[in-house]
Amino acid sequence: MKNILIGPITFLMLVSVASAQQSPKQIWQGSEMDAVLIGKLSDAIASKLRAEFAKTDKAVRDAHAKAHGCVKAALTVSERLEGSGLDQGVFAKGGTSYKAWIRFSNGSGDPSADDRVAGARGMAIKLFGVEGAKFMDDEKSTQDFQMIDHPVFFVKNVADYIQFSADGKEFFATHLQEAAVVGAISNPTTNAPKHPVESTYHSMTPRQWGPVDKMRPVKFAAKPIPCVDGQGLPSPVLLKDSPDALRIALSETLASRDACFAFQVQEQSNDTDMPVDDPVKLWDPTVSKFQTVAKIVINKQSFEGEAQKTFCEDLSITPWHSIAEHQPLGGIELARKPIYETISKLRHGLNQRPQVEPTGDETFQ
Numbered sequence: 001m002k003n004i005l006i007g008p009i010t011f012l013m014l015v016s017v018a019s020a021q022q023s024p025k026q027i028w029q030g031s032e033m034d035a036v037l038i039g040k041l042s043d044a045i046a047s048k049l050r051a052e053f054a055k056t057d058k059a060v061r062d063a064h065a066k067a068h069g070c071v072k073a074a075l076t077v078s079e080r081l082e083g084s085g086l087d088q089g090v091f092a093k094g095g096t097s098y099k100a101w102i103r104f105s106n107g108s109g110d111p112s113a114d115d116r117v118a119g120a121r122g123m124a125i126k127l128f129g130v131e132g133a134k135f136m137d138d139e140k141s142t143q144d145f146q147m148i149d150h151p152v153f154f155v156k157n158v159a160d161y162i163q164f165s166a167d168g169k170e171f172f173a174t175h176l177q178e179a180a181v182v183g184a185i186s187n188p189t190t191n192a193p194k195h196p197v198e199s200t201y202h203s204m205t206p207r208q209w210g211p212v213d214k215m216r217p218v219k220f221a222a223k224p225i226p227c228v229d230g231q232g233l234p235s236p237v238l239l240k241d242s243p244d245a246l247r248i249a250l251s252e253t254l255a256s257r258d259a260c261f262a263f264q265v266q267e268q269s270n271d272t273d274m275p276v277d278d279p280v281k282l283w284d285p286t287v288s289k290f291q292t293v294a295k296i297v298i299n300k301q302s303f304e305g306e307a308q309k310t311f312c313e314d315l316s317i318t319p320w321h322s323i324a325e326h327q328p329l330g331g332i333e334l335a336r337k338p339i340y341e342t343i344s345k346l347r348h349g350l351n352q353r354p355q356v357e358p359t360g361d362e363t364f365q
Contacts (some may be wrong), residue, residue, distance in 0.1 A: 024324035070312035089325030107246035128360030147201035
């Protein structure tokens with residue numbers, strides 16, 4: 001299959017036209033310079049993916065390339081949300097249950113990354129049966145939520161990200177707050193690898209919560225909880241000494257029991273202490289507490305079949321698979337829109353794998 005990589009300005013013009021024709025109202029708008037920088041970053045990542053494909057004959061994600069497993073789940077909206085103001089979008093009606101696929105992963109772009117090494121881990125949720133106009137036209141009935149097991153991001157904006165990509169050592173020498181974030185994530189003492197269902201995951205960047213006529217930023221998280229009310233959490237699992245320790249732990253745990261999370265949101269109290277466009281700054285959870293809006297249940301299951309692993313690799317996950325009420329906010333999320341779309345299309349094209357919208361009803365031997 002022949003792939004043509006268009007220039008950044010042309011690409012972003014095409015994206016803008018498509019968005020105007022098909023997308024709901026987008027709250028956060030970038031500048032003309034943002035568009036140029038995002039285009040350059042998109043081209044750079046695509047070039048890197050092509051170069052790696054030339055070496056390995058396989059195109060992988062530029063980040064979160066190694067999955068620990070894709071598992072079936074259900075997200076059920078809390079019955080206590082009505083009238084709270086948190087009953088918005090997919091969480092509008094208490095008791096509503098959505099089928100989901102959840103992909104647990106390492107944050108690295110290396111598909112062979114060693115699970116024993118400290119680093120970021122991801123939890124990406126794809127909900128099904130979500131009606132309403134979306135910002136991307138490749139999936140009609142899904143809603144994605146992406147999270148990392150750390151509460152803040154390591155760059156503030158696209159310009160910083162480009163500087164980091166050009167020379168990470170120089171960037172961190174002059175950006176001490178960002179260097180501290182990376183140091184915390186990669187610290188084996190304070191961030192030792194943990195079982196995927198024992199970690200708490202964070203959005204890092206904010207989302208809209210509710211109608212778009214008034215910006216209402218929140219961050220969200222997924223926190224492990226007992227599957228049965230009144231019971232405690234299971235004892236922590238001792239990880240095996242293996243480069244695939246997290247996949248092994250997830251597989252062995254789900255072979256014998258269910259795992260559950262509380263899906264929570266944290267409302268912005270003010271833009272000074274909780275800025276939208278500075279994901280390096282922590283939103284203090286003692287000032288604005290996380291509130292549970294849904295429960296995620298991952299029933300015991302096996303996910304080790306080759307067909308399921310292929311399905312897992314083919315999944316396209318982006319914060320812009322979203323209805324307007326939960327749209328991403330801030331410059332970093334603005335960049336992710338064309339970048340994720342470009343990389344997903346290129347990855348599928350190089351691998352000669354069609355982009356097919358999943359249904360949530362997939363079954364595998």
